[in-house]
Amino acid sequence: MSNTVGDVVDLGRGLYAWLPPKRGWGLANCGLLVSSRGALWIDTPYDPFLAGQFLVESQKRLPEGAGIDRVIVTHANGDHFWGAGVLPGAEIIATREAREYLHYDPTPQQQHRLVAGSDPSTPLGAYLARHFGAFDWSATEEVRPTTCFTGELELTLGEYTVQVSSLPSAHTAGDLIVHLPAQRAVFSGDVIFSSTPQQPGDHPVHWAGPLSNVIEACERVLATGAEVIVPGHGPVLDPAGVREHMRYLAYVRERAHALHAAGVPATAAARRVIGEGRYPALGLPERLVVTIASEYRHLDGSGLPGVLEVMADVAAVAHELDPSSAGGPA
Numbered sequence: 001m002s003n004t005v006g007d008v009v010d011l012g013r014g015l016y017a018w019l020p021p022k023r024g025w026g027l028a029n030c031g032l033l034v035s036s037r038g039a040l041w042i043d044t045p046y047d048p049f050l051a052g053q054f055l056v057e058s059q060k061r062l063p064e065g066a067g068i069d070r071v072i073v074t075h076a077n078g079d080h081f082w083g084a085g086v087l088p089g090a091e092i093i094a095t096r097e098a099r100e101y102l103h104y105d106p107t108p109q110q111q112h113r114l115v116a117g118s119d120p121s122t123p124l125g126a127y128l129a130r131h132f133g134a135f136d137w138s139a140t141e142e143v144r145p146t147t148c149f150t151g152e153l154e155l156t157l158g159e160y161t162v163q164v165s166s167l168p169s170a171h172t173a174g175d176l177i178v179h180l181p182a183q184r185a186v187f188s189g190d191v192i193f194s195s196t197p198q199q200p201g202d203h204p205v206h207w208a209g210p211l212s213n214v215i216e217a218c219e220r221v222l223a224t225g226a227e228v229i230v231p232g233h234g235p236v237l238d239p240a241g242v243r244e245h246m247r248y249l250a251y252v253r254e255r256a257h258a259l260h261a262a263g264v265p266a267t268a269a270a271r272r273v274i275g276e277g278r279y280p281a282l283g284l285p286e287r288l289v290v291t292i293a294s295e296y297r298h299l300d301g302s303g304l305p306g307v308l309e310v311m312a313d314v315a316a317v318a319h320e321l322d323p324s325s326a327g328g329p330a
């Protein structure tokens with residue numbers, strides 16, 4: 001992605017959030033923690049250009065001679081860790097389940113070929129070009145976690161403690177949250193997206209579920225007592241913003257269960273929920289196709305479909321909502 005620079009928000013006591021230049025698919029928030037003894041990242045941007053921007057911003061804030069030698073990855077979607085290649089040799093920390101989940105998502109090279117080779121005359125090709133065409137993974141190698149854990153992991157960085165907790169299947173299988181007690185902050189990854197009317201982002205997209213686990217993950221974030229919550233995507237929240245987002249999740253869950261009980265197929269159910277127009281300020285309503293399909297799989301006891309199969313349905317619904325949106329980058 002070119003010609004764009006994110007914002008760096010100073011959260012105090014050596015902690016910063018890097019917020020990407022706009023909302024949309026793949027534009028995730030990242031964290032930087034700087035101590036007198038070095039620095040670490042929480043997640044990375046999606047492609048080397050954005051990761052390079054975040055690295056430049058990070059280096060301006062490091063003590064003389066210090067480097068960034070650790071990355072905590074909140075989950076195994078590329079928009080949170082494919083940029084790690086700009087930190088060669090860094091320790092990459094993720095959950096064991098995230099390492100397994102990597103097999104489900106395309107590699108950077110596969111994704112590059114998929115987007116570059118997609119036929120823009122089809123809804124799927126047009127959608128991929130519009131939402132993913134500005135990223136560049138042509139030279140991005142696959143990144144693998146180097147330290148994997150399940151449960152709780154406590155790290156020390158100079159004077160600061162970093163508490164990392166793995167979660168049951170929620171946004172993906174293998175999510176984790178990062179609590180920084182001295183900064184009273186949590187980086188939640190994609191178990192939280194900003195969805196408050198005051199600070200609208202995009203509709204969440206949940207690949208694994210069930211939504212009850214996503215809601216429990218939000219409870220867990222609140223239970224830390226943190227006052228600042230950096231979601232995976234969208235503006236930084238306070239606890240009230242997290243509670244607002246939990247109401248969104250409860251609404252989608254309740255509608256999915258009711259429509260499932262009424263025998264409405266998953267994609268039709270997503271069309272209905274979109275049509276209800278409950279959250280008009282949020283972008284990318286077609287992502288409800290993914291989230292509701294994930295919830296249906298738990299109700300039906302069926303397995304994960306291929307990502308491409310799901311994205312074809314997402315693109316078809318996006319095309320119905322806005323036929324003029326096909327073709328050309330956003």
Ligand SMILES: [Zn+2]
Pocket residue numbers: 026028077079080190232233
């Ligand atoms: Zn994400």
